Amino acid sequence: MVEVVQDSPALGIQVREPAASAARVEHLVKRFGSGPVVLDDVSLSVRPGEFVCVIGASGCGKSTLLSLLAGLEQPDAGSVSVAGGRAALMFQEPALLPWLTAGGNVELALRLRGVPRRARRDDARELLRLVRLDGAAGQRPHELSGGMRQRVALARALAQRSSVLLMDEPFASLDAITRDVLHEELMRVWQETGVSIVFVTHNVREAVRLGQRVLLLSSRPGRVIESWDVDIAGTRRIESPSVAAQALEITDRLREEIRRHAA
Amino acid sequence: MRPDPGGAVTTAAPVAEGSLESLERGLDALEAAGPRSRPRWRRVSSAVLPPLVAVGLLLLIWQLLIWAEIKPRYVFPSPGDVWAALVEQWQTGALQRAVWLSVSRGLLGFAASVLIGTPLGLLVARVRPVRTALAPILSGLQSLPSVAWVPAGILWFGLSPGTIYFVVLLGAVPSIANGTISGVDQVPPLYLRVGRVLGARGLRAARHIVMPAALPGYVGGLKQGWAFAWRSLMAAELITQSPRLGTGLGQLLDTGRQLSDVGLVFGMILAILAVGVAIDRLLFSPLERGVLRRRGLLVE
Numbered sequence: 157m158v159e160v161v162q163d164s165p166a167l168g169i170q171v172r173e174p175a176a177s178a179a180r181v182e183h184l185v186k187r188f189g190s191g192p193v194v195l196d197d198v199s200l201s202v203r204p205g206e207f208v209c210v211i212g213a214s215g216c217g218k219s220t221l222l223s224l225l226a227g228l229e230q231p232d233a234g235s236v237s238v239a240g241g242r243a244a245l246m247f248q249e250p251a252l253l254p255w256l257t258a259g260g261n262v263e264l265a266l267r268l269r270g271v272p273r274r275a276r277r278d279d280a281r282e283l284l285r286l287v288r289l290d291g292a293a294g295q296r297p298h299e300l301s302g303g304m305r306q307r308v309a310l311a312r313a314l315a316q317r318s319s320v321l322l323m324d325e326p327f328a329s330l331d332a333i334t335r336d337v338l339h340e341e342l343m344r345v346w347q348e349t350g351v352s353i354v355f356v357t358h359n360v361r362e363a364v365r366l367g368q369r370v371l372l373l374s375s376r377p378g379r380v381i382e383s384w385d386v387d388i389a390g391t392r393r394i395e396s397p398s399v400a401a402q403a404l405e406i407t408d409r410l411r412e413e414i415r416r417h418a419a
Numbered sequence: 420m421r422p423d424p425g426g427a428v429t430t431a432a433p434v435a436e437g438s439l440e441s442l443e444r445g446l447d448a449l450e451a452a453g454p455r456s457r458p459r460w461r462r463v464s465s466a467v468l469p470p471l472v473a474v475g476l477l478l479l480i481w482q483l484l485i486w487a488e489i490k491p492r493y494v495f496p497s498p499g500d501v502w503a504a505l506v507e508q509w510q511t512g513a514l515q516r517a518v519w520l521s522v523s524r525g526l527l528g529f530a531a532s533v534l535i536g537t538p539l540g541l542l543v544a545r546v547r548p549v550r551t552a553l554a555p556i557l558s559g560l561q562s563l564p565s566v567a568w569v570p571a572g573i574l575w576f577g578l579s580p581g582t583i584y585f586v587v588l589l590g591a592v593p594s595i596a597n598g599t600i601s602g603v604d605q606v607p608p609l610y611l612r613v614g615r616v617l618g619a620r621g622l623r624a625a626r627h628i629v630m631p632a633a634l635p636g637y638v639g640g641l642k643q644g645w646a647f648a649w650r651s652l653m654a655a656e657l658i659t660q661s662p663r664l665g666t667g668l669g670q671l672l673d674t675g676r677q678l679s680d681v682g683l684v685f686g687m688i689l690a691i692l693a694v695g696v697a698i699d700r701l702l703f704s705p706l707e708r709g710v711l712r713r714r715g716l717l718v719e
Contacts, residue, residue: 226616245616251609254714255631264627268618288443298715301450316617337446340439 177201178352179225179243179320184234186220194220196377197234204239204319207346207353209367211360211406213414217378218356222322225354243320244313248328250305252297258308259284259293265315283311286345303334307341314349323355327362336394339365360410361403365394370406374413382409496682501689504675504682513671514690521652521667522694524580528587529648536592536644537637540599545625554600557593565590565647566654578661583652590651591644598640602633638710642703649695668694 179202186195194217202208212218223229224236226245252261262280271279284290287307297305306326313321327335343366346353357363363370364386372382384406388398478498485497492500508514543550543557568589572582606629614620614628656669664670668691675683711717 228612228615242618247609247612249609251613253610253613253628253631254716255634265617268623268627288440292447296713296715301447303450304447312617334446334450337439337443341443344439 176204176239177237178204178206178239179354180235180237181221181225182235184221184224184236185232186217186224186229187232193377195224195231196379198373198378198380199234200371200380202320202352202354205350205352207355207366207368209355209357209363209370210373211357211363211370211410212373212378213358213375213410216373216375218358218373219324221373221378222324222354222356225320225322239319240317242316242318243322244316244318245322246306246309246313246324246326248325250297250302250309252305252308252312254297256297257293258289258295258297258300258304261297261308262312262315265312269316280311280315283315284308286314286348287311287341301334302330303338306330306338310342310345314345314351318351320352320354323353325357326355328357328359335362339394342366360407361394361399364388364399364403364406365392365396372406372409372413375417381413493679493681496685500682501685504680504686505690508671508683508686513666517666517668517671518690518694520665521656521669521691522698524583524667525587525645525649525652525698528584528652529591529645531584532588532591532595532644532648533641535588536595536640537599539592540596540637540640541603543596544600544603550600557596557600560589560593561597561647564654565651566658569655569658572655573659578659579663582659583655583664586655587648587651591648594647595640595644598643599633599637602636602640603629605636606632635707635710635714635716638703638707642699642707645698645703646695649691649698653691 180200182199184195184198185193187193198217198221200208210218210221220229222245224231225238226243227236227238228245252258253264256264259277259280262283263276266276266279267273281290281293284293287310289304289307289311292300292304292308297308300308309326327338330338339362342353355363355366360370367386370384370386371380372384373379374381384402386402388396388402392399481498485492485495489495496504505514508517539553539557543553565586568586569582572585576582576585610628610632611624614624619627652667653669653672656664656667657673660670660673666674668687672684672687672691675681675687708717
């Protein structure tokens with residue numbers, strides 16, 4: 157596996173060595189009120205700069221796991237720790253604030269982080285350039301396409317300068333062509349910034365296409381039941397036979413897990 | 420960062436880099452909503468013509484009813500009679516003075532209502548015990564015709580401007596407060612989550628997320644608040660007659676009644692209508708449309 161050591165002064169993201177974990181959850185338990193247990197004894201550790209994909213059927217608590225990592229929910233038991241305190245989170249919807257321009261959305265993230273006014277505009281431009289949208293800074297969210305909005309959301313998430321980026325099915329509502337392009341874009345941004353990514357999806361191929369490691373969560377309750385290292389050399393595409401082969405193996409395991417609920 | 424020798428990380432080769440960029444720019448160009456704008460004269464004409472046609476038709480029907488002589492002229496004036504009454508009031512300067520007096524009172528009362536209604540609405544929307552206590556009263560007050568407050572106002576403040584402002588405030592404050600409450604209530608929960616992820620809590624969340632997100636509902640409340648302020652003002656002016664109050668549009672309307680000058684009565688009704696519509700069209704509609712357009716919520 158990759159131990160990533162990267163300094164990216166332009167983006168201010170520093171991943172420290174030696175590789176402590178960028179994010180770690182231990183024996184995590186979460187239930188909502190008196191409902192069923194959503195996450196049961198989940199432990200996982202994300203290395204700095206690592207790209208981890210989490211897959212599972214509906215109701216496996218994937219999104220809950222991200223909410224806990226992002227600090228939006230509190231665990232009932234167990235611990236959550238994220239290097240640098242707070243993780244950035246991207247949703248399935250771009251969730252851009254419609255009263256701000258693309259640049260304004262990124263600048264708000266900088267402002268809430270305490271970046272002084274003078275530096276904000278330049279920093280926002282820099283981040284939009286990273287997702288190749290420097291020309292769209294003055295545009296309103298409704299003037300952008302779905303893929304462009306999600307790239308602005310990515311730039312805004314990166315503006316938080318967290319060492320961990322959580323992504324909750326961020327490409328699920330995009331068309332296949334745009335999703336494919338954004339996969340490449342995300343790989344490029346990941347490599348340029350050295351940020352650790354926890355990427356939740358129900359699309360097994362997408363997980364194998366992107367991740368260095370794929371975790372399978374069981375449903376009701378959610379537990380990490382299997383983990384695969386993705387060892388595919390060379391350029392990965394969603395159509396690659398090697399991606400398809402590993403996705404098939406994981407899908408079979410996922411189906412087995414889903415069948416367990418038939419009884 | 421580059422892949423380790425084991426090749427666990429795979430990347431697009433540098434050669435593919437340029438092609439990804441052009442692919443992406445192509446997608447952006449194809450998918451982004453281009454500016455769709457019609458020529459200005461067509462937008463203006465499609466906005467202005469239909470109401471003009473409607474007003475013209477109403478005038479025609481009115482004139483036809485006059486020609487049919489369904490009622491004697493001293494009860495039911497013709498468009499010409501009303502026009503003559505308006506011209507007469509204009510020439511003496513009474514109409515301009517009445518419009519100025521009423522509009523300045525209306526806007527002053529409205530401004531005071533905004534200053535009271537906005538914090539009140541925010542308080543009710545955000546503080547649960549206050550909401551439980553006051554929300555039913557506020558929506559009840561909104562359905563109470565504010566003219567009902569005129570007798571109480573006269574008893575408390577006498578025949579003074581105080582009575583008129585009292586009635587205007589009781590008419591407009593509840594609807595501005597209710598607009599603020601519904602604006603805050605309708606903030607999509609997703610924006611609140613975004614705010615929390617970005618680290619906005621408490622006052623900073625209110626300033627950067629809740630208040631801008633609530634703006635469309637709030638502006639709707641302002642618009643309705645103006646309508647209530649204007650209505651309440653006219654009700655108060657119509658009932659209160661005193662030299663201390665001067666002659667607003669409502670008082671001029673009541674003068675017409677006392678003189679059995681039916682042309683003046685109808686003229687003043689039209690003037691009150693025209694002022695209300697004009698303020699809405701010149702002030703509140705552009706404000707509301709601007710807010711909605713910037714957010715892509717306006718269907719043109």
